[in-house]
Amino acid sequence: MFIIQCPYCGERDQSEFTHAGEAHIARPTNSADMTDAEWADFLFMRKNTKGVYAERWNHAAGCRKFFNMVRNTATDEILATYAAGQPMPDVTTDLPATPSGEASIGSGNDAVKVMKEGEV
Amino acid sequence: MGKYSFLSLLKQGLTGHHGWEKVWRQPDPKPSYDAVIIGGGGHGLATAYYLAKNHGMTNIAVIEKGWIGGGNSGRNTTIIRSNYLYDASATIYNHALTLWKDLGQELNFNIMMSHRGVLNLAHDEGEARQLKRRVEANRLNGVASEYLDRHQVKEFCPIINISEDSRYPIIGATLQRDGGVNRHDGVVWGFARKADEMGVDIIQQCEVTNILTDNGAVTGVETTRGTIRTPKVACVTAGHTSVIAGMLDIRLPIESHPLQALVSEPMKPVINTVVMSNAVHAYCSQSDKGELVIGAGIDAHVSYTQRGSMDIIEHQMSSMVEIFPIFSRVKMMRQWGGIVDTCPDASPIISKTPVRGFYINGGWGTGGWKATPGSGHCFADLVARDEPNRIAAPFTLERFVTGDLVAEHGAAAVAH
Numbered sequence: 018m019f020i021i022q023c024p025y026c027g028e029r030d031q032s033e034f035t036h037a038g039e040a041h042i043a044r045p046t047n048s049a050d051m052t053d054a055e056w057a058d059f060l061f062m063r064k065n066t067k068g069v070y071a072e073r074w075n076h077a078a079g080c081r082k083f084f085n086m087v088r089n090t091a092t093d094e095i096l097a098t099y100a101a102g103q104p105m106p107d108v109t110t111d112l113p114a115t116p117s118g119e120a121s122i123g124s125g126n127d128a129v130k131v132m133k134e135g136e137v
Numbered sequence: 138m139g140k141y142s143f144l145s146l147l148k149q150g151l152t153g154h155h156g157w158e159k160v161w162r163q164p165d166p167k168p169s170y171d172a173v174i175i176g177g178g179g180h181g182l183a184t185a186y187y188l189a190k191n192h193g194m195t196n197i198a199v200i201e202k203g204w205i206g207g208g209n210s211g212r213n214t215t216i217i218r219s220n221y222l223y224d225a226s227a228t229i230y231n232h233a234l235t236l237w238k239d240l241g242q243e244l245n246f247n248i249m250m251s252h253r254g255v256l257n258l259a260h261d262e263g264e265a266r267q268l269k270r271r272v273e274a275n276r277l278n279g280v281a282s283e284y285l286d287r288h289q290v291k292e293f294c295p296i297i298n299i300s301e302d303s304r305y306p307i308i309g310a311t312l313q314r315d316g317g318v319n320r321h322d323g324v325v326w327g328f329a330r331k332a333d334e335m336g337v338d339i340i341q342q343c344e345v346t347n348i349l350t351d352n353g354a355v356t357g358v359e360t361t362r363g364t365i366r367t368p369k370v371a372c373v374t375a376g377h378t379s380v381i382a383g384m385l386d387i388r389l390p391i392e393s394h395p396l397q398a399l400v401s402e403p404m405k406p407v408i409n410t411v412v413m414s415n416a417v418h419a420y421c422s423q424s425d426k427g428e429l430v431i432g433a434g435i436d437a438h439v440s441y442t443q444r445g446s447m448d449i450i451e452h453q454m455s456s457m458v459e460i461f462p463i464f465s466r467v468k469m470m471r472q473w474g475g476i477v478d479t480c481p482d483a484s485p486i487i488s489k490t491p492v493r494g495f496y497i498n499g500g501w502g503t504g505g506w507k508a509t510p511g512s513g514h515c516f517a518d519l520v521a522r523d524e525p526n527r528i529a530a531p532f533t534l535e536r537f538v539t540g541d542l543v544a545e546h547g548a549a550a551v552a553h
Contacts, residue, residue: 018446032448036437038392057538061390061481065379067441090393093442115344115361116384117202117377124443124474129203131344131361 022098025080037073039063040085041105067091068112071105074098091120141245160326161333166340169366170198172520173358174373175345175381177201178210179321180498180505181373182328183513184520185337191514192521195336198367199329200360202344206325209375212443212475213506214398214420214432216411218255218316220275220282225531225543226484227278232528233511234315240510246327248319249425253410255316256285256294258460260305260416268311275313282313294410296463303459305417318411318422318430324509348384348495355494371496371520376441376476378486378499385492390537391478391500394435397445397453399472403427407463417456429467431457435477435503445474477503484543487516487525488534496520497534 019031045051045059064070070090075083085103087096089110096108113120114133121136139145139158149156172188174181177199188194199205217237219230241248259265268284275282287299290310299307329339340362347359348370357366372381376393404427413420418434433453436445450472458465479502480486486500498516501508515529525533531543 018448031446036439039439053538053540057390058388061537062388063379063390063392065389065392065439067377067380067393070439072439088438090440091442093440093444115202115346117344117374117380124441126203126443128207129344 019093019095021074021086021095023076023079023082024084024098024100025082026076029076029079033076033078035075035077037075037083040071040073067116069096069108069110073101089120092122094122160330161339164338164340166198166200166343166360166362166365167338169357170196170338171367172197172369172371173365173367174199174371175358176208176373176375177205177329177339177341178208178373178375179206179325179328179509180375180501180512180516181371182325182332182339183510184371184373184498184516185332185339185513186328186335187514187517188521189332189335189337192517194521198338198340198365199332200343200345200358200365201339201341204341205329205339206322209475209477209505210321210325212398212473213321214422214430215318215321215506216255216316216413216420216422217250217319217507218313218411219280219507220255220257220271220311220313220316221280221545222271222274223543223545224278226545227275227280229511229515229528229532230508231278231280232514233508236510236514237319238315240324240327244327244331246323246330248323248327250317250319251425252315252317253422254293254312254314255411255413256290256310256312258290258307258412258414258416259309259311260307260414262308264416265309268309272311280313281315282311285310285312294408294412296408296461297412298460298462305414305459307460316411318424320425321506328513345381348381350385350492353491353493355492369494369496369520371498371516373498373516375499375501375505376478378478378497382490382497385490385495387490387492387495389486389497389500389534390481391486392439393441393476393478394438395440395442395445395474396432396435396477396503397449397472397474398430398432399450399469400424400428400430401464401467402470404429404467408461412460414456414460417459419453419456419460421457421461428470429464431469435479441476443474443476477501477505479503481537482542482544483546485512485532486534487512487519487529487532489519489523489525490534
């Protein structure tokens with residue numbers, strides 16, 4: 018459960034928001050010339066990153082505006098929120114030592130955790 | 138390895154249970170295998186079992202980053218049914234149901250399969266019509282399904298509240314009598330034991346960190362325990378399917394979400410079947426330990442953290458208490474989350490990929506457990522023969538390009 022900083026309204030509870038999928042996917046302007054594979058990529062294929070991930074949210078029970086968020090999907094740490102149309106800001110965060118592993122403040126599932134150098 | 142039987146139990150019982158052998162070996166990875174399966178959950182181990190049994194491929198390994206059965210196999214609500222609307226789904230889930238029926242015998246392991254029936258509730262006329270349509274579609278596909286009116290529902294499951302004063306009154310339900318639940322650990326351990334017996338190496342606490350290719354074909358995997366050469370890699374990693382495919386720059390139509398379940402304090406037997414409601418989105422059965430096993434919907438955001446939001450629990454508990462007022466003072470004991478890989482059409486991907494020798498079995502979303510043996514059976518066939526059989530064919534990755542989707546959302550009476 019998140020406390021989300023809406024860029025327009027400030028801090029609110031997650032239950033006021035709806036998630037609206039991956040951010041920064043531009044709708045193609047040359048749709049008539051696109052192949053089926055290009056359409057499939059636009060419509061269906063998603064990064065689904067474990068780690069730093071930009072996504073859209075809608076403050077549905079508030080200002081009803083869409084905005085973007087950068088979140089670490091391995092830990093659920095919210096790194097930034099910013100207005101739609103803005104570029105993704107640079108962020109630093111704690112990532113897992115291995116691609117499918119757990120970060121130091123991850124889910125607490127230590128059975129699958131590979132430690133980083135120096136981590137105890 | 139000894140066969141489990143009444144006699145072996147008696148013998149061990151008389152000698153203090155000191156003679157039981159290890160159920161599977163703990164081998165070190167070999168330098169090369171004929172195939173490597175990434176992911177030691179139910180689907181991965183079933184794939185290994187059927188590769189060894191049906192296709193004679195015994196020089197293979199299952200690589201698991203944690204412990205076998207410690208991911209979604211150990212986190213789901215074990216509901217088994219096959220009452221899906223479309224032919225492709227009904228075929229694969231019913232294939233699995235057929236295999237479930239004899240699986241305990243076949244594996245010589247008690248999977249505690251209980252065909253106690255699955256009710257899918259209807260709360261309004263529109264839903265009732267949908268469910269009746271699905272019953273007819275099920276029958277055409279050989280899935281034994283029937284529609285009950287609300288009094289028949291009450292007769293079948295006496296503790297259910299059919300009052301017309303409910304916020305979402307129950308007006309009927311479909312019943313699949315051979316649906317039910319089983320024991321998740323039993324299934325995982327049973328598959329692991331038999332696969333191991335046939336020579337499959339089950340390697341735990343070993344994570345795949347990269348997939349090696351040459352000229353567009355798989356040549357091996359790098360792991361936290363060294364490099365393994367292999368011409369075939371089968372990815373069965375549920376929530377982490379995109380992460381593994383990402384190692385080969387393959388983009389997938391999958392998003393990973395937390396899905397929660399919770400169990401109550403143990404009670405005497407009170408609910409004799411599995412009850413699912415799509416409209417209020419909750420489902421419930423009772424385990425043999427006596428705990429109510431309750432599930433609900435996913436968190437809408439992408440996450441890999443294996444924990445869900447509190448408001449989802451609140452929602453599912455309010456739904457449960459309306460359907461079963463008798464549970465209003467039951468205490469909930471444990472809650473957990475798993476990461477499910479959902480596809481836009483709510484159907485799985487069992488497919489070859491643009492990289493030769495790399496196969497994907499994923500995208501099962503919220504409802505993979507019921508398919509475990511069927512999924513492993515047809516995926517093993519795909520990995521061994523390099524082409525999908527009739528059951529797997531509709532679930533290719535290509536369908537997202539051709540538009541030939543198996544759109545089961547809603548149609549499946551989800552609540553998986």
